[in-house]
Amino acid sequence: MSTNTQNSRRDFLKISALTGGGLLLGFSWLETDAAIPVAITDLLAAEKKGFNSYLSIDTDGVITILSPNPELGQNIMTSFSMIIAEELEADWTKVKVIQAPLDTKSFDRQLTGGSGAIPHSWKRLRTAGATAKYMLVQAAANQWNVPASECTAKNGMVIHAQSGKKLSYGSLAVQAAAIEVPKNVPLKDRKDFTLIGKIVKNVANKSIVTGKPLFGLDFYREGMLYAMIQRPKAFGTKIKSVDSAAAKAMPGVVDVVVFKNNVAVVGKSTWEVNKARKLLVIEYENDGGTPESTSDHNAIFSNLLDNGNVTVKRKNGDVAAAFANAAKIIKSEYQGPFLSHSPMEPMNFFAHVRPDGVELVGPTQTPASARSATSKLLGIPEDKITLQITRLGGGFGRRLKFDYVVEAAELSSIVKAPIKLIWTREDDITGGSYRPAVKYRFEAAIDSSGNLTGYKCRGVGINSGSPTREDNFPSGAIDNLLIEAVEHKSAITTGAWRAPITNFLAFAEQAFLDEVATAMGKDPVQFRLDLLARAKSNPVGTIKYDIARMEGVIKLAAEKSGWGKKKGVSQGFSVYFSHASYVAQVCEVIMQAGKPVVKKIYAIADCGEVVNLGGARQQVMGGVVDGMGHAMYGKLSFKNGAAEQNNFNTYRLIRMKDVPEVEPHFVNNGIEPTGLGEPALPPTGGAVANAIFKATGKRLRNQPFIEDAIFKTT
């Protein structure tokens, strides 16, 4: 049994004055160590101390859990609650989960991104559940006048086996609130888990399938106005003149206002606003430089790869000598386009800027940053701004940016009315924050004895930040290695897109390693295992990945997929480490009518302890579908600063028929949970490309794959 000993008493509260009686436990998420309860006599005191995050047990046994992190389909409301319920020994059917509003005093890291929520909260959630259980057990023991050690808790009941007595949590809630809060509570041994690791259905299923108003776009407030903004169609341009007379004359239009580079139409319904916006006559002019086109980017990439002022990100050994002495040099370039996040629910937000404060409601991955940006912009203190988080119709990183929140707030402050700002799909796809376009040049040196002696990767991205992950595999396994990065600054805006950078880099690297393995006459799986063995026995520089975990997923992927033993299919392999997790994939391709068809992808994930097997499978399968969809079809190109695709008729997303079978597996090694929202995506492009090479002899080095000649009808 593991016991948590590092707790301080001050950040976990017991509040006895719960309306209607019952046990209410507040726990702060502020501390890095898991929290421990403190007794507090009334709710007011709790609020004074700024703690009001809680799990509560009503006298009727209903357990209410407040879920702080934005829910965008990663199923956090379910898995957070499972972790608490596990330690609490709760009756799962009595657990109710509520989305918490933004509350930086009670919660920390109230954001969704970086696959970090479960790893971050694992211990504190368990402690919260275990503490409540301890108090319930003690309350029952007191009542029966028996030692607590003779009592057990299970399924929402405390049981005294010797006497056969039982009491429900609901009936114990009031007495439990009077128990002194324990300092150190034991946590369960993972072999005793009854909920964690099982398939538990999404707590929001019923609301979703019956069409309940869960999302930001569904939010309605009496008297609110609808708004759309016309933003410049081309990046690198600004407004020269606006003629809004025709738009203003349209029925339902309340106002047309110009702010920054925006022309906003405000009116009584979405449709009327949308129609009027089309009648705006806006002239734009270049804002400094010349707006860029994709054709310019191709030239910029080549130039930067050849002559760019690169930053060395990692260097081991003597790379020049390794290449000078090489018997064989393999050199390849990989290129990926801009991508739009296009979550199904477009950007939207409700804002009501009143004289006494601001109300914000809507879908955001970063509520705290959205509020602080609003506060700065409007000069209104943060404590006068409330932010209610609605369910997010997807995020994929787009809602880490809060541009649309601030727009809504600014517009509400200008028109002095509650407004709901809506982006159309066209606004979304043409509106920026893209996955940056990138290009990589890889080089490998093989000596006369057939050893891989040198490795280079130079990455260039457009507003990409650093396009490399220099400490990732195969760094540490090759004597002479050079990783360099260079960036081109552009007016086209970019942002984090699910598995930032690695969403393309993993494909490029894993496809290139496949090229190297082929050139060396090695099996791609064995090649990687050999490199890892080298990194383990004789590491080159620092190693920042876990060799054993990576080996683990590689071996399990080979086993589950029957690697190298299957007839009639061409297999491709890929493995990647991101967000502290490891995922290996094997893709199987067959030829149909002369074209490669992806039939199946095995995905083996080591994300540590799997909390909800159902949700985990969703993340892995969805990640694979997402990875494959964008590798195959995703492309956003530019002409004179303007996106050339603007809706799903030209910007292709993967659909049901395009989806291969996906078989997920998890390495059940019992280590604490690591990320899972993103790690399954990066390996997919590589596995697919490598399988297609096996099937066709053709290397795919550019995305989207669909543009390659092998997919064209002959």
Place this chain on the structure above:
Amino acid sequence: MPIFKLSINGKQYQPDVAEDTPLLWVLRDHLGLVGTKYGCGIAQCGACTVHVNGTAVRSCVLPVSAVKNSAVTTIEGLSANGDHPLQTAWDEVDVAQCGYCQAGQLMTAAALLKKNPHPSSEEINNAMQGNICRCGAYHRIHEAIKVASKKI
């Protein structure tokens, strides 16, 4: 603006809207039936799917003036208690991720099963090809349709 007489989920409504207003926005902005979702506005994603006289229709491109006396069913009216075989199958299979596309997926699937209660995998794929799920829940959508089809 003209007043339209609409029959939605068995109830009568009389919204006062411009005749070119797509049914989607009448439902969402004027009648408070927000279960039907906006995803693209150009009949490409299926998020806005409703039934008009039992047929799956993209409400984002259907002007309210074209609805006339047709019976409209939205996700809110698919079943009285959220227990249409597809809705229970969706829960059983635990289909949804973000959930935003699911009303549209369900309405497309419901129209399919009405016409063809036991569709083959290929028929399911064909019927569902117009519905995008950005979260990539396609495997479970497909499976849930099969599960539901066994119940009817």
